Amino acid sequence: MNKQVVLYKKLSPELMARLQAHVDVTLIDSLDAHGLMQLRDALPAAHGLLGASLKLDAALLDLAPQLQAVSSVSVGVDNYDIDYLTRRQILLTNTPDVLTETTADTGFALILASARRVVELANLVRDGQWQRSIGPAHFGTDVHGKTLGIIGMGRIGEALAQRGHFGFGMPVIYHSQSRKPAVEQRFAAQYRSLEDLLRQADFVCLTLPLTAQTEGLIGAEQFALMRRESIFINISRGKVVDEAALIDALRQQRIRGAGLDVFEREPLNPDSPLLQLNNVVATPHMGSATHETREAMARCAVDNLLAALRGEKPANLVNPAAWQG
Numbered sequence: 331m332n333k334q335v336v337l338y339k340k341l342s343p344e345l346m347a348r349l350q351a352h353v354d355v356t357l358i359d360s361l362d363a364h365g366l367m368q369l370r371d372a373l374p375a376a377h378g379l380l381g382a383s384l385k386l387d388a389a390l391l392d393l394a395p396q397l398q399a400v401s402s403v404s405v406g407v408d409n410y411d412i413d414y415l416t417r418r419q420i421l422l423t424n425t426p427d428v429l430t431e432t433t434a435d436t437g438f439a440l441i442l443a444s445a446r447r448v449v450e451l452a453n454l455v456r457d458g459q460w461q462r463s464i465g466p467a468h469f470g471t472d473v474h475g476k477t478l479g480i481i482g483m484g485r486i487g488e489a490l491a492q493r494g495h496f497g498f499g500m501p502v503i504y505h506s507q508s509r510k511p512a513v514e515q516r517f518a519a520q521y522r523s524l525e526d527l528l529r530q531a532d533f534v535c536l537t538l539p540l541t542a543q544t545e546g547l548i549g550a551e552q553f554a555l556m557r558r559e560s561i562f563i564n565i566s567r568g569k570v571v572d573e574a575a576l577i578d579a580l581r582q583q584r585i586r587g588a589g590l591d592v593f594e595r596e597p598l599n600p601d602s603p604l605l606q607l608n609n610v611v612a613t614p615h616m617g618s619a620t621h622e623t624r625e626a627m628a629r630c631a632v633d634n635l636l637a638a639l640r641g642e643k644p645a646n647l648v649n650p651a652a653w654q655g
């Protein structure tokens with residue numbers, strides 16, 4: 331009998347066919363109340379799950395006694411209880427690498443948009459308020475040659491450093507769990523303590539994962555260290571930041587502005603004070619959201635799941651301790 335897979339993310343026809351050639355698929359169309367009920371009904375027979383943007387906690391996964399693998403269409407794995415999965419020897423896989431460049435592009439888009447006030451000034455034109463040459467009240471600040479501070483020097487941090495160093499002549503400073511000699515050499519990047527990075531960077535960019543250690547890493551104390559001219563960029567996870575402290579820092583002009591792709595709660599509430607502030611560029615968690623990259627992520631997730639269900643070690647195994655091979 332075929333293995334049973336519950337899919338809670340729509341796939342392209344090509345990838346759906348690839349999956350269905352090997353397993354029986356139950357598709358949950360949307361994660362609304364009805365979809366969640368369908369999911370709960372399908373879990374008891376499931377050997378594999380594939381999807382994203384859903385917190386899969388123990389209460390839900392206890393309904394799936396036969397589960398062997400969870401394939402996340404994301405690089406971030408903060409929606410999963412890794413200890414729980416490992417205890418149950420359920421393999422968890424993710425989709426790194428294929429989204430690195432696209433997510434770094436988003437980071438740089440936010441750097442440029444925030445520094446050069448692209449959204450604010452484009453809206454001014456759209457609103458018919460461009461009646462004479464713009465003056466200093468609408469000027470932005472340069473990006474090229476400014477100091478790029480990267481917190482979390484993983485793949486995406488590195489891709490951001492590459493853009494800053496080679497494309498914009500920016501001195502790169504970084505903070506991460508460990509030093510990265512190859513990065514230091516390639517981009518002339520210099521390691522800093524978190525405090526020194528906050529004090530020195532013109533752009534403070536978060537590219538680190540959300541974990542128990544990084545939750546709330548940046549709060550009032552950290553914003554107080556940043557330069558008044560600095561711009562804060564977050565393309566990692568909203569919960570790494572104390573959002574109320576960020577709003578305070580922006581309101582009191584403790585920092586110049588922010589480019590934010592992620593928020594404490596998503597989707598961002600339309601009443602969020604962040605949306606009242608002209609010095610904030612807010613985007614809808616679109617880091618990897620291009621047609622090409624989302625298809626590549628889905629392909630990677632399908633390959634990971636099929637390998638796991640065949641009893642092979644998947645390429646992107648997050649919890650190797652669960653592997654019995």
Ligand code: DGY
Pocket residue numbers: 403404405406407429617618
């Ligand atoms: C990721 O892949 O983790 C992106 O942030 C999308 O969730």
